[in-house]
Amino acid sequence: xxxxxxxxxxxxxxxxxxxxxxxxxxxxxxxxxxxxxxxxxxxxxxxxxxxxxxxxxxxxxxxxxxxxxxxxxxxxxxxxxxxxxxxxxxxxxxxxxxxxxxxxxxxxxxxxxxxxxxxxxxxxxxxxxxxxxxxxxxxxxxxxxxxxxxxxxxxxxxxxxxxxxxxxxxxxxxxxxxxxxxxxxxxxxxxxxxxxxxxxxxxxxxxxxxxxxxxxxxxxxxxxxxxxxxxxxxxxxxxxxxxxxxxxxxxxxxxxxxxxxxxxxxxxxxxxxxxxxxxxxxxxxxxxxxxxxxxxxxxxxxxxxxxxxxxxxxxxxxxxxxxxxxxxxxxxxxxxxxxxxxxxxxxxxxxxxxxxxxxxxxxxxxxxxxxxxxxxxxxxxxxxxxxxxxxxxxxxxxxxxxxxxxxxxxxxxxxxxxxxxxxxxxxxxxxxxxxxxxxxxxxxxxxxxxxxxxxxxxxxxxxxxxxxxxxxxxxxxxxxxxxxxxxxxxx
Ligand SMILES: NC(=O)C1=CN([C@@H]2O[C@H](COP(=O)(O)OP(=O)(O)OC[C@H]3O[C@@H](n4cnc5c(N)ncnc54)[C@H](OP(=O)(O)O)[C@@H]3O)[C@@H](O)[C@H]2O)C=CC1
Ligand SMILES: O=C(O)CCCC(=O)O
Numbered sequence: 001x002x003x004x005x006x007x008x009x010x011x012x013x014x015x016x017x018x019x020x021x022x023x024x025x026x027x028x029x030x031x032x033x034x035x036x037x038x039x040x041x042x043x044x045x046x047x048x049x050x051x052x053x054x055x056x057x058x059x060x061x062x063x064x065x066x067x068x069x070x071x072x073x074x075x076x077x078x079x080x081x082x083x084x085x086x087x088x089x090x091x092x093x094x095x096x097x098x099x100x101x102x103x104x105x106x107x108x109x110x111x112x113x114x115x116x117x118x119x120x121x122x123x124x125x126x127x128x129x130x131x132x133x134x135x136x137x138x139x140x141x142x143x144x145x146x147x148x149x150x151x152x153x154x155x156x157x158x159x160x161x162x163x164x165x166x167x168x169x170x171x172x173x174x175x176x177x178x179x180x181x182x183x184x185x186x187x188x189x190x191x192x193x194x195x196x197x198x199x200x201x202x203x204x205x206x207x208x209x210x211x212x213x214x215x216x217x218x219x220x221x222x223x224x225x226x227x228x229x230x231x232x233x234x235x236x237x238x239x240x241x242x243x244x245x246x247x248x249x250x251x252x253x254x255x256x257x258x259x260x261x262x263x264x265x266x267x268x269x270x271x272x273x274x275x276x277x278x279x280x281x282x283x284x285x286x287x288x289x290x291x292x293x294x295x296x297x298x299x300x301x302x303x304x305x306x307x308x309x310x311x312x313x314x315x316x317x318x319x320x321x322x323x324x325x326x327x328x329x330x331x332x333x334x335x336x337x338x339x340x341x342x343x344x345x346x347x348x349x350x351x352x353x354x355x356x357x358x359x360x361x362x363x364x365x366x367x368x369x370x371x372x373x374x375x376x377x378x379x380x381x382x383x384x385x386x387x388x389x390x391x392x393x394x395x396x397x398x399x400x401x402x403x404x405x406x407x408x409x410x411x412x413x414x415x416x417x418x419x420x421x422x423x424x425x426x427x428x429x430x431x432x433x434x435x436x437x438x439x440x441x442x443x444x445x446x447x448x449x450x451x452x453x454x455x456x457x458x459x460x461x462x463x464x465x466x467x468x469x470x471x472x473x474x475x476x477x478x479x480x481x482x483x484x485x486x487x488x489x490x491x
């Protein structure tokens with residue numbers, strides 16, 4: 001455990017993995033703006049001071065990435081696959097240390113952090129394999145003397161901005177396909193969780209990824225760095241995960257350069273339990289889906305709709321299981337729910353509960369702030385949720401499960417789709433025709449049927465409506481980092 005007398009490095013098998021300087025052009029550098037503090041959300045104390053890069057330093061990283069990309073693009077797919085594979089192996093070899101660093105700065109339980117490292121590494125493994133399969137195409141010519149060939153080429157320098165909720169996997173899900181495609185990468189991690197990003201730089205260097213191909217640029221000024229990435233003509237693509245609000249800002253900024261953008265933005269996932277569902281399986285699925293990462297996931301259930309005939313039984317079973325979940329420091333054995341990321345996140349959960357109560361909802365479990373020193377909050381269930389309550393339209397991003405009652409399939413589809421978001425959705429049902437109809441009717445990029453976990457490197461992750469643009473993961477994920485060129489030959 002971390003306390004006043006134990007520092008983070010002493011908890012690691014390989015303390016040299018803990019890096020606080022930025023990684024630019026293969027060198028570890030200090031920030032022109034000094035350092036900024038990284039806090040442990042379980043104790044609210046500072047665990048590291050990290051290099052705070054200026055906008056000019058990030059411009060330098062972009063210039064280095066532009067230069068390095070020219071050679072990297074010439075490597076064969078198999079050569080790129082070789083070093084990416086080494087990077088993957090190193091992540092898995094140091095999985096325990098990477099997870100300890102992640103939990104220390106982000107808060108999630110160590111077992112979940114280990115899961116995230118394996119999940120994050122899986123994108124590097126998957127896209128290392130895809131590096132060899134960037135196929136073009138030939139098209140029969142439109143005239144007798146014409147031959148048409150389509151080739152795929154790396155888009156160039158990629159600017160990446162990622163959030164704190166998955167400080168490892170959100171970077172690897174972007175860097176894996178980018179590097180496999182032959183792009184170079186400048187990553188600006190969330191200011192709450194830069195250590196998990198920097199350790200990826202340490203391992204990339206050890207794996208032999210050439211200088212300048214991967215750059216990690218922590219900075220306390222996200223807006224300045226976002227502007228540099230959008231305004232610098234060397235950057236050809238922005239890839240972002242975070243709130244829809246910031247996604248809109250980046251899209252506006254990127255418009256001036258007509259820059260390609262991938263956006264993984266907010267969600268407001270409905271989780272629907274029909275009366276023919278296996279209720280115990282639905283309860284287990286809801287717990288995984290709602291409380292993973294303490295509800296701080298854009299694919300977490302935000303609204304739980306339960307059909308009238310099974311509403312009370314579902315609420316009772318859910319309450320029974322959730323009441324046994326242990327809240328505590330993620331580094332302690334047996335913790336199911338760690339702290340929330342910061343005080344604002346805690347306030348948002350409290351506001352959503354207060355709003356719901358003022359409109360008639362009943363709290364059947366939780367609500368209290370835990371009697372612990374960090375950003376802890378007890379998992380909370382409210383019944384009697386209605387569409388005028390704040391969580392109907394806004395992501396809570398915390399451990400609050402609101403239960404809405406519905407009568408018919410048509411009603412719940414209308415309710416579920418009544419949002420500007422369209423990332424993940426879930427439902428539990430057995431009737432086959434219902435399963436098909438509902439899966440087709442949900443206006444979401446992802447539908448989980450009889451499962452609460454949908455994340456995998458082999459499937460295309462992404463949303464419709466204001467949840468974003470583009471897909472990450474699967475063979476589709478690499479297309480986001482490639483340009484198509486059509487070559488017309490007269491023979
Ligand atoms: N889709 C998802 O996975 C996520 C969704 N969210 C949603 O967003 C809400 C707010 O969370 P929050 O962390 O504030 O999300 P943000 O969208 O504000 O932050 C995500 C990333 O964007 C950076 N950022 C913030 N403002 C700018 C800007 N103007 N230009 C460039 N980069 C910027 C942040 O930097 P910095 O770290 O310095 O703030 C962070 O790295 C959550 O409650 C949740 O609803 C949040 C995180 C992930
Ligand atoms: O909140 C996010 O954007 C990350 C989703 C994590 C996952 O891939 O499951």
